[in-house]
Amino acid sequence: MSDRYTVISADCHAGADLLDYRPYLDKRYHDDFDDWAATYVNPHEDLLADSADRNWNSERRLAELESDGIVAEVVFPNTIPPFFPSSSLMAPPATAEEFERRWAGLRAHNRWLADFCAAAPGRRAGVFQILLGDVDEAVREIRRAAAAGLRGGLMLPGTPPGCGLPELYSRAYDPIWAACAELGVPVNHHAGSASPPLGDEPAARAVFMVETTWFSHRALWHLVFGGAFRRHPGLRLVLTEQGSGWIPGVLDMLDYYHGRLVAAASGSGTAEARFGAGLAAGTGRPPSAVWHDHCYVGASFMRPHEVPLRDRIGVDRIMWGSDYPHDEGTYPYTREGLRYACADVPRAELTALLGGNAARVYGFDLGLLDPIAARVGPTVAEIAEPLHEPPADATSPLFARGASVRVW
Template identity: 30%
Template structure:
């Protein structure tokens, strides 16, 4: 049998019209106002900086990227399955390009209805083949009672994956160590579903993007995944993983090699430097290895030289379809090149075994 490939990070295009299809007509104007205001904000600052850099890439790179983004499989589930078959990928864990938790709370008089409508649109996409298309339902954090209700609702629909914001402070909410989240985390722990945090451009980096003199914002871009260290700290040293030891937290697209340094550093802070983390009983690395998972795309250093420190059971492969770095449609060849010299059992865990366990596939 061919080697199983499960992408722990792929993407789906979700349109506002798809969401409004599930929203009462009386709320469409409020939804448009909230989403439009959010998109206008994104066109300024960080969003504008990203686009300015992207337009200055080599012409052939732009053409190749656009060709994938324009494939119907980006939004059509039937076509997506065909492209997965062509690429030799059995299952994809999917994240919407729209960060709905950044604006749904601003839909006047329709926050709850908008959350449900957004997740119903995601559910529609997955229903073509729920065993292969694993959508990540977005859970808002502005209202914990609403969040708890939505987790219960999507779990009853057969959800396999939940997505939470990486940085609650960007939404004006307390960080995840705050006890307000305990009812939500207790429920998620009970369901056995993973919490997925897909990295993006942290809004505080927009200032760096504006100062970055390079054509493609090449100073700012590699800083973006490193900001995940802040989220690691809140989850680990802040105490949520002490209180909820069975939670599974997936960080999507943070890169992996730098994490080995971070783990060594935070443990040394306790063992040698005398730092106190009163909310946890074990070394920080204990909670990372027990509770946290990372996805990667194409990273030789982390895969070949750091995987033992990071933990083979904590690393998961992905195609990142249809983003410019995607391995599609050559994933099997790229995997062969990436995993040369890695033992078969470790290879199988990173390519499919870990994802099977994390998403209960």
């Protein structure tokens, strides 16, 4: 047995430099792209900084991840695909023509991502993008992306209030769930894409921080109460960069409502009966049981107070992530972050959290990755040594004392 951990980050981000998307667009969109790109103003500071090329510079990326002890990554989008006004899955299009162009932009990103993953064989699982406004086209793109080798699966957009789309519990999306279950494609729901626009008032950023993860958590109870997992037993849902400490309490809450409403619907005709009508037939088992069979958490920069909850979450459900190349990620202090949060976690459990679970969900070949980890991975002895003082210049919330108090 190696004395090093094989670390797979279940949450990293990448995308092409803006103009580099052009060759990946169908030619009929090239003139439109030139016009759009000439006036586009990037709103994201990290995509304007000198470090922006971490999103697309394959060699730099491999070198920095290896220096941080990471041998493979699940790659979520980060840069702006063609024809989008701000971020990739928000801001509803105003016209059918705009909707068509956005689809073209997402296909271009997915094609670029397939090439980016192919540049590091076996070390990247790319997460491809769709839109929910055309379910048939979404299914076609799922099949195209899976055939192109994007093993990271689907990035599920949110349905924020006011977006005009059916809620995620709707059976309108059954063809999407069916295709993902058939192809073994994980459905990933990343924080940030489900929040409604909040405007530009000074309080907006604080309110966004309070609400954004909750809006992302909604996908869990929508799919559970909507019966998606019962109708599609092969469906898997991954909730990424939403924290993990909330999961035990939410599962308790969902089980409570499930039991209460099912009992009311089969009972004496109380006023609550109508809220539970059909719930037992639609969902089957309690939500916590559904979680432990179908759901996972991409636990980005898992904090010290979350780690003791791992048994309640499910050690086989947790996949650690570094959030590279974001400022809130653990780079270049992943080893220190693991010591700070996970020093007392038994080796077998940490082996699963840091790589084994992600290998199973996303299809990474540990036979390929273990030899790389034997060269660059953090040692078991190193991570077992507690870190009491975080690095002075670390920017990850993992090290924020107010957010990382242990709860035993």
